[in-house]
Amino acid sequence: MGYQSVTLDETIHIDAIYTIHYFEYMNTFAFTGERHDFWEFCYADKGEVGITVENNYTVIKKGDIVFHEPNEFHNVTATGASAPNLVVISFRCNSPAMDFFRKKFLHIDEIERTLLANIIVEARNCFESRLDDPYQTVMKKCSSPLLGSEQLIRIYLEQFLLHISRRYLSGPVTSSKVPKTTKSRSDNEIFNHVVDYLEKHLDAHVTIEQICRDTLIGRSQLQKIFKERSGLGIIEYFSNMKVDAAKEMIRMNHLNFTQISEKLGYTSIHYFSRQFKKITGMTPSEYASSIKALSNGSFET
Incomplete structure (x- = not known):
């Protein structure tokens, strides 16, 4: 039989990871801000935090996420109302599908939250660096990382971004998970x-x-x-x-x-x-x- 292979297209491809953080901030914490030539997002896992994007300030609360496109100035400031827990991940991705995330403030669902949790777990499996140091700029790999942990980070992150895109662009996502009994x-x-x-x-x-x-x-x-x-x-x-x-x-x-x-x-x-x-x-x-x-x-x- 004459089998023919099929090359699968990639809608979103992560080229590199810069940082993966899980922060537990004081209610007085303030990060002065930065801009860099790669993508970053900040997700509020608990509490609330003030986010400045260029000259615009807003507050995100539990379940909210904000995306920072390359070269966009951003900072983070605790509001004082809570001691927030944040997930911050920065990465390089040149896929055109990332245009959807420019200037976006969104709310994630249970599946997306699980994917973020999986990324944090795998980061602990393959990096020696602390995930709660906000001044860390280099993620040091473990000498003996758990098998497949680096690849799983990329897979989970790509799935996370694709799931959000589908959900907001095409309505409820039903095909990416096995139906629950x-x-x-x-x-x-x-x-x-x-x-x-x-x-x-x-x-x-x-x-x-x-x-x-x-x-x-x-x-x-x-x-x-x-x-x-x-x-x-x-x-x-x-x-x-x-x-x-x-x-x-x-x-x-x-x-x-x-x-x-x-x-x-x-x-x-x-x-x-x-x-x-x-x-x-x-x-x-x-x-x-x-x-x-x-x-x-x-x-x-």
Whole structure:
């Protein structure tokens, strides 16, 4: 049989990565601004941040993303209303399809957020450099990166950009993901429902029994769903949520550690410190010092 190969066209091709960052900013952080000859985007994962593009200022909030085209001046300033978490990725891409992203302020969906999370995971698999240093300009590769991590970064980033383009230019995207079964949709709804419940009880000590009783979900089903969705047991997931909330409070700089411990329902400041270090690898005071050093530009690798 006379087979003929088909060359697949590329709508968007990433030529190179410059930086991949996940920032946890103080509520007073301000970056003076820059312009460079490659693309960059800034996504608000938590909180809000002020963005200046040339002479125009706007505030982006959780779920929003702004794209900076090559040679466009931009800066980032915390509004003071929150201690924001941001994803900032810069890259070189000369594909004509990138014209869509010029001057764009958009909102991303769940699929796109997952793709961003995948990029961050793979960046940690192949770069030695810290992802939270805003003054870093060179990403140093690991001596033994995880197999395929660099290629996956490019694939995920291209898919991320294509998915956004399709969604805004062609309406809802249905062909880029496998249709979910009724069970998987139900599990996702349960997961989101329980996460909402946990967010409302960050100031309390809750048990699995209490969560099951209040959400009307069986213990084994609950544990299975959280293990599949997050890789963590539900109590471990809740502990991580508490520490994330504590980190944001520390960056807001309004409460001391004892007050934060009490506000999040810890039985003592000592237990809070142990849990914080167990999850982050730093004590609350070490984390505060690290964040302040990053904000002041005095962090050293």
